[in-house]
Amino acid sequence: xxxxxxxxxxxxxxxxxxxxxxxxxxxxxxxxxxxxxxxxxxxxxxxxxxxxxxxxxxxxxxxxxxxxxxxxxxxxxxxxxxxxxxxxxxxxxxxxxxxxxxxxxxxxxxxxxxxxxxxxxxxxxxxxxxxxxxxxxxxxxxxxxxxxxxxxxxxxxxxxxxxxxxxxxxxxxxxxxxxxxxxxxxxxxxxxxxxxxxxxxxxxxxxxxxxxxxxxxxxxxxxxxxxxxxxxxxxxxxxxxxxxxxxxxxxxxxxxxxxxxxxxxxxxxxxxxxx
Amino acid sequence: xxxxxxxxxxxxxxxxxxxxxxxxxxxxxxxxxxxxxxxxxxxxxxxxxxxxxxxxxxxxxxxxxxxxxxxxxxxxxxxxxxxxxxxxxxxxxxxxxxxxxxxxxxxxxxxxxxxxxxxxxxxxxxxxxxxxxxxxxxxxxxxxxxxxxxxxxxxxxxxxxxxxxxxxxxxxxxxxxxxxxxxxxxxxxxxxxxxxxxxxxxxxxxxxxxxxxxxxxxxxxxxxxxxxxxxxxxxxxxxxxxxxxxxxxxxxxxxxxxxxxxxxxxxxxxxxxxxxxxxxxxxxxxxxxxxxxxxxxxxxxxxxxxxxxxxxx
Numbered sequence: 196x197x198x199x200x201x202x203x204x205x206x207x208x209x210x211x212x213x214x215x216x217x218x219x220x221x222x223x224x225x226x227x228x229x230x231x232x233x234x235x236x237x238x239x240x241x242x243x244x245x246x247x248x249x250x251x252x253x254x255x256x257x258x259x260x261x262x263x264x265x266x267x268x269x270x271x272x273x274x275x276x277x278x279x280x281x282x283x284x285x286x287x288x289x290x291x292x293x294x295x296x297x298x299x300x301x302x303x304x305x306x307x308x309x310x311x312x313x314x315x316x317x318x319x320x321x322x323x324x325x326x327x328x329x330x331x332x333x334x335x336x337x338x339x340x341x342x343x344x345x346x347x348x349x350x351x352x353x354x355x356x357x358x359x360x361x362x363x364x365x366x367x368x369x370x371x372x373x374x375x376x377x378x379x380x381x382x383x384x385x386x387x388x389x390x391x392x393x394x395x396x397x398x399x400x401x402x403x404x405x406x407x408x409x410x411x412x413x414x415x416x417x418x419x420x421x422x423x424x425x426x427x428x429x430x431x432x433x434x435x436x437x438x439x440x441x442x443x444x445x446x447x448x449x450x451x452x453x454x455x456x457x458x459x460x461x462x463x464x465x466x467x468x469x470x
Numbered sequence: 471x472x473x474x475x476x477x478x479x480x481x482x483x484x485x486x487x488x489x490x491x492x493x494x495x496x497x498x499x500x501x502x503x504x505x506x507x508x509x510x511x512x513x514x515x516x517x518x519x520x521x522x523x524x525x526x527x528x529x530x531x532x533x534x535x536x537x538x539x540x541x542x543x544x545x546x547x548x549x550x551x552x553x554x555x556x557x558x559x560x561x562x563x564x565x566x567x568x569x570x571x572x573x574x575x576x577x578x579x580x581x582x583x584x585x586x587x588x589x590x591x592x593x594x595x596x597x598x599x600x601x602x603x604x605x606x607x608x609x610x611x612x613x614x615x616x617x618x619x620x621x622x623x624x625x626x627x628x629x630x631x632x633x634x635x636x637x638x639x640x641x642x643x644x645x646x647x648x649x650x651x652x653x654x655x656x657x658x659x660x661x662x663x664x665x666x667x668x669x670x671x672x673x674x675x676x677x678x679x680x681x682x683x684x685x686x687x688x689x690x691x692x693x694x695x696x697x698x699x700x701x702x703x704x705x706x707x708x709x710x711x712x713x714x715x716x717x718x719x720x721x722x723x724x725x726x727x728x729x730x731x732x733x734x735x736x737x738x739x740x741x742x743x744x745x746x747x748x749x750x751x752x753x754x755x756x757x758x759x760x761x762x763x764x765x766x767x768x769x770x771x772x773x774x775x776x777x778x779x780x781x782x783x
Contacts, residue, residue: 255539302537302566310537311566314557320527321562324534327519331495331540351558354527362519 196411200243204410207277208238209469212439214273216466218289218296220459225290225298228449230270232374232407232434233341237274239413240339249279252306258336259309259325263318263352264343264372265299266451271308272296280307316349318342319369323358326367326427337421341370345377347388353398359427360399368420369400369429372407374436376447395429407434439466474636477669478575480611481632482506484618485543485573486513492622494541497532499525504634505545505575525550529558529572536568541622545573547581548631552593563627564600571621571628577607578719579752579760580635580669589752595724597629598697604650605696607631609671612641613694616648624650633719635757637669640692651695653703659689662775663707666717667693667726670745674717676768681775688775699729701737708738713778715743717771722746743778745771 212234219225237260241247245258262271269289276283281295288294295304299313309325312318322340329336342352359367371391379385388394392402401423405416413432420428436450437443440462454462485496486509495517502508502520511518521528525546532544544551551574552559563570574593581589597603606621606628608614614632621628640656656671657678666674671692678688689711691703707714714734716727727744734742747764761767 259538261534310534311561314561317530317558317562320530320558321534321537323527324531324536325538326534327531328535328538328540331517332538351524351526351530354522354524355531357524358521358527358531361522 196414201410204238204242206470207242208235209466210277211238211270211273212466213463214276214283214286215269216454216459216462218269218272218286219453221287222290223453225269225453226266226451227269227453228376228436228443229264229343229372229374230267231438231440231443232436233267233270233372234439235408235410236341236370236372236413236432237270239410239417241274241278243414244417245339246336247278249307252280256334256336259338261310261318261322261325261338261340262300262312263322263340264315264346265312265318268298268300271300272305275307278307315343315346316351319352319355320358322367323355323364326359326364327362329366330364337366337368339368339370341372344371344373344375344382344388344391345385347371347391348386356395356398356400363425364427365424367427369427371429371431372434373431374434376436376450378450380447391431399426401426401428403428403430405430405432407432408438441465474638475611476634476636477608477611477614477632478506478634480614481573481575481618481630482509484615485510488619488622489514489517494543494622495519495535497521497528497542497544499523499528499546499550501546505573507545507573525555526558529555530562532570533562533566533568536570537566541569543571543573545575547588548574548577548590548593549588552596552629553590556596560600564603567602567626569625571630573630573632575632576634577631577668578633579747579764580633580719580757582634582757582760583754585754586751591721591747591752592724593631594696594718594720594726598724598729602626603697604628605631606694607668607696608694609668609692610637610640612639612643612646613648616646617694620648620650631668633669635669638672640672640675651698651700653700654692654694655689656692657688657690659687660711661687662713662715662779663689663691663711664715664717664771664775665691665693665704665707665726665730667696668719670717670719670766673766673768674771677771677775680768680772684776686776686779693726696726696729699733701733704730704733705737708734708740712782713741715745715771715775715778717745719766720746721749723749741778741781743774745774
């Protein structure tokens with residue numbers, strides 16, 4: 196990756212992080228930790244990997260993203276706003292009664308949202324359906340789904356994995372956000388779903404490992420997924436919950452709570468220092 | 471009367487028949503032989519996808535297919551469609567109002583020998599409580615075929631309820647016309663209206679004959695569309711006959727009886743007596759024995775209709 200692209204992606208990711216914090220702070224609720232852990236992944240998807248058209252959000256041949264871990268909607272909204280699907284000012288309306296930015300993604304109300312999600316374990320199956328539709332219609336668009344590691348405790352994730360491999364959905368790529376934390380604590384303490392690599396491999400996936408916060412690593416991972424034929428891919432993305440805001444990093448308490456004014460100012464200052 | 475045929479059989483035949491005319495795909499969860507989607511599979515193997523024994527995944531896969539522009543039928547037993555996969559139907563299909571047709575077979579106690587775990591008596595209640603979900607419960611093979619063609623062309627989620635049992639054919643295929651959300655008056659009457667749905671429509675017609683012999687004139691209505699309910703017709707029945715008996719192969723809680731009672735109590739209060747399964751689970755047995763045991767017979771319906779007439783002010 197050349198320096199200009201790397202620098203542009205880093206800047207975009209920082210803006211997306213600011214958007215996440217702005218929404219969650221304005222709403223006084225939401226899920227900053229897991230939104231920040233996928234900020235670089237979603238940046239790479241929308242600003243390098245995916246073929247989408249903000250002027251025609253329902254374009255039939257677009258690549259699709261299903262945010263299966265739907266509670267991290269603030270990251271998706273910030274990316275969509277950054278991409279131009281809707282004005283950035285809308286981010287501050289997150290979770291308000293008159294807003295089109297629901298607490299969890301709503302494909303009917305928000306331009307650019309490809310699937311309504313929020314109930315964990317469901318989005319992966321929807322992504323399988325989209326990938327299968329592309330196969331049926333002979334189209335070459337790709338479908339991506341971001342899964343949480345806590346979410347992988349849901350049985351339906353594995354029903355979907357079985358389905359994806361059975362129908363050889365090589366146009367489908369899961370990204371597992373391996374941040375190690377869920378609401379009640381460490382994922383391995385609450386209900387250990389590891390080892391993800393061996394599980395997905397046994398389910399028939401092309402398993403790729405990446406650093407969720409290194410764009411060159413993500414670039415190589417998505418290229419490897421694209422190159423794989425005959426089976427679906429999963430990118431196991433090693434991430435840090437709360438990434439980019441030092442006092443949120445690796446802290447389970449920031450899974451589902453919003454920063455107060457003081458914390459918000461500190462977080463914004465820290466991210467702006469990157470810009 | 472023509473030969474008996476199960477509505478699930480008519481469903482499978484209709485999918486295969488209309489597969490030539492319309493572009494849609496069919497999913498099943500390892501029950502294609504029983505739900506009769508296997509008939510479609512045989513004719514259109516490239517448009518049939520078995521999801522294995524994973525109904526929740528199937529419903530959300532259907533949603534994903536629909537989100538990508540496909541018209542989808544997803545089939546399994548009513549118990550697993552409306553019960554096990556309720557949340558997937560609610561959140562993945564109905565909340566985004568996607569174009570998925572849920573073909574739910576083996577509804578009710580007429581599943582017979584398999585018993586309570588496979589006899590869904592709660593599906594109308596669960597599906598009815600989901601915003602925007604259309605519910606169609608055909609009375610016979612003719613209505614089932616027509617409902618399938620209607621569903622293919624309707625944009626949005628539909629719950630289609632079919633039975634396992636071979637039942638008499640009520641309608642003439644050449645003259646039958648399915649109108650979504652419009653009740654069909656099968657027999658005029660002035661003393662009471664029997665509003666039936668699904669395979670109980672034929673029983674209601676038999677009950678009306680019994681009542682006629684006793685000097686009671688019963689109007690008989692086929693409520694094939696339970697949601698949205700044909701409120702105008704229900705209120706007309708209330709106004710003109712002064713009493714209503716509902717009949718369904720479903721728990722009396724939450725189904726057709728509840729829907730009619732809600733409508734009548736708000737719009738034209740008259741007595742509504744409900745014939746159905748009285749808040750019980752099903753059980754194994756031969757179908758005739760079960761129908762007798764659970765009070766789903768022409769005689770039981772006629773008896774309830776007489777009670778309703780007697781209660782009129």
